Every structure is written in structure tokens, then in C-alpha cells.
Amino acid sequence: MEKLGYQDVNHQVVERCKSGDHRAQYELYKLYSKAMFNVSMRITNDYAEAEDVLQEAFISAFKNLHSYKGEASFGSWLKKIVVNAAINAIRKRRAELVPMDERVVEDVPDEVSEDDSEWQVEQVRRAIQKLPDGYRVVLSLYLLEGYDHAEIGEVLGISESTSKSQYSRARKKLLEIMREPQFVA
Structure with a gap:
């Protein structure tokens, strides 16, 4: 059998x-x-x-x-x-994506510095929870669920470039949150 x-x-x-x-x-x-x-x-x-x-x-x-x-x-x-x-x-919940403007978002480095390597998974998870809904949704769909920006745009009813911009801003905001004193080990 x-x-x-x-x-x-x-x-x-x-x-x-x-x-x-x-x-x-x-x-x-x-x-x-x-x-x-x-x-x-x-x-x-x-x-x-x-x-x-x-x-x-x-x-x-x-x-x-x-x-x-x-x-x-x-x-x-x-x-x-x-x-x-x-x-x-x-x-x-009437949550809206963080308002967008046409400015170019400064690039956030893909790699964290050696100082940042101490961040633990739990700290990152807590920091993601602190993101505004729009940022958190785009970041989660892209990084954690594996959607590409075209798919995110379709699901959220936004353009692909807006998705990319939201993702870039979310990464920047996440790094800011991670550098707050309560997150630094």
C-alpha cells in the first residue's frame, strides 16, 4: 500500500x-x-x-x-x-495608511550595524507592534508573508510605488523604535 x-x-x-x-x-x-x-x-x-x-x-x-x-x-x-x-x-477600525507625499524617502541600510546585532526576535516583534497600522501591514505582508509590492498594492488598493514607499518608511520607523532606550539592551 x-x-x-x-x-x-x-x-x-x-x-x-x-x-x-x-x-x-x-x-x-x-x-x-x-x-x-x-x-x-x-x-x-x-x-x-x-x-x-x-x-x-x-x-x-x-x-x-x-x-x-x-x-x-x-x-x-x-x-x-x-x-x-x-x-x-x-x-x-478606520485605520488609514500613513499619509504619503511625493518626497523621496531616504534610504535605510539593509544591514544593521554590529551594535544592532544584539537585537532579539522578541524585541523586533514588540517594535513591529508599535508601528502605525499602515506601516505594520505593508511590512508584515512583504517581509513575513512573502507578498511582493504589486500584490500588496492590489490587496490594499494602493499603487506599487506607494507600497514600496510605505515599506521603506516602515523600515526606517522600525529602526527608530529599535533605537529607543527601552529596546536597547
């Missing part, structure tokens, strides 16, 4: 969901809820809101499972739903 791979098992669970098997829905939830919660949390920066987004995203996914064609992995398909739900939650 041939052993099934992870993708094959996921495909079987998705097919069972499509046929109305509620246990299969629970299996998918167990497989993906933690990772999708983390995606939601990085974007919303609010635990309760991230939980709400997660539930809304899974409900939407199960309702629209018939539209999942298997062209991408189920996790990628679900992640798009979660990202969109998280962005919509921020929009409902």
Missing part, C-alpha cells in the same frame, strides 16, 4: 469538506488555525481581533470551498482569505 503525502492527505480532507463532512472541517481547522492566527495577529496587532478574523476567515473558506480549485496549496488559498479578512478588520 502506497503511503500518502501531506498534500494528498490535505486534498482528501478538503474533498471531504466539500461533501459536507463537519469532522473534516475540524481537521482543516486544527491543521491551519495556529499558522493562520499568527498571520492575522501580525496584521491586526490585536489578539481578540485576530481571533475574530480567524473565525471569519474559516467561515468564509468553508462557505467558498467550492471555489478552491487546487491550483495553489490549500494553505496558500486560506492565507489569502485570512490576509484579506485582517486588512478588512483594520479598515473597519
Whole structure:
């Protein structure tokens, strides 16, 4: 008997969901809820809101499972739903992207100095949480979720150049936050 791979098992669970098997829905939830919660949390920066987004995203996914064609992995398909739900939650909060102007943003170095190498992951995570919503969303989508600027622009309804500018400003602001006394070890 041939052993099934992870993708094959996921495909079987998705097919069972499509046929109305509620246990299969629970299996998918167990497989993906933690990772999708983390995606939601990085974007919303609010635990309760991230939980709400997660539930809304899974409900939407199960309702629209018939539209999942298997062209991408189920996790990628679900992640798009979660990202969109998280962005919509921020929009409902009436959060707006940080106002843009046409000035060129000064370049922020790609590498941190040797002094900065002591920064710990937890410090960076806390600093990201301090970013304004617009900066945090673009930074999270680009760095953590792997979206390119064209995709970010499409999702947020902004131009690709605005996404790049927001990302550059977010990096600069993040470095400023990381240099604040409470973040310096």
C-alpha cells in the first residue's frame, strides 16, 4: 500500500469538506488555525481581533470551498482569505495608511550595524507592534508573508510605488523604535 503525502492527505480532507463532512472541517481547522492566527495577529496587532478574523476567515473558506480549485496549496488559498479578512478588520477600525507625499524617502541600510546585532526576535516583534497600522501591514505582508509590492498594492488598493514607499518608511520607523532606550539592551 502506497503511503500518502501531506498534500494528498490535505486534498482528501478538503474533498471531504466539500461533501459536507463537519469532522473534516475540524481537521482543516486544527491543521491551519495556529499558522493562520499568527498571520492575522501580525496584521491586526490585536489578539481578540485576530481571533475574530480567524473565525471569519474559516467561515468564509468553508462557505467558498467550492471555489478552491487546487491550483495553489490549500494553505496558500486560506492565507489569502485570512490576509484579506485582517486588512478588512483594520479598515473597519478606520485605520488609514500613513499619509504619503511625493518626497523621496531616504534610504535605510539593509544591514544593521554590529551594535544592532544584539537585537532579539522578541524585541523586533514588540517594535513591529508599535508601528502605525499602515506601516505594520505593508511590512508584515512583504517581509513575513512573502507578498511582493504589486500584490500588496492590489490587496490594499494602493499603487506599487506607494507600497514600496510605505515599506521603506516602515523600515526606517522600525529602526527608530529599535533605537529607543527601552529596546536597547
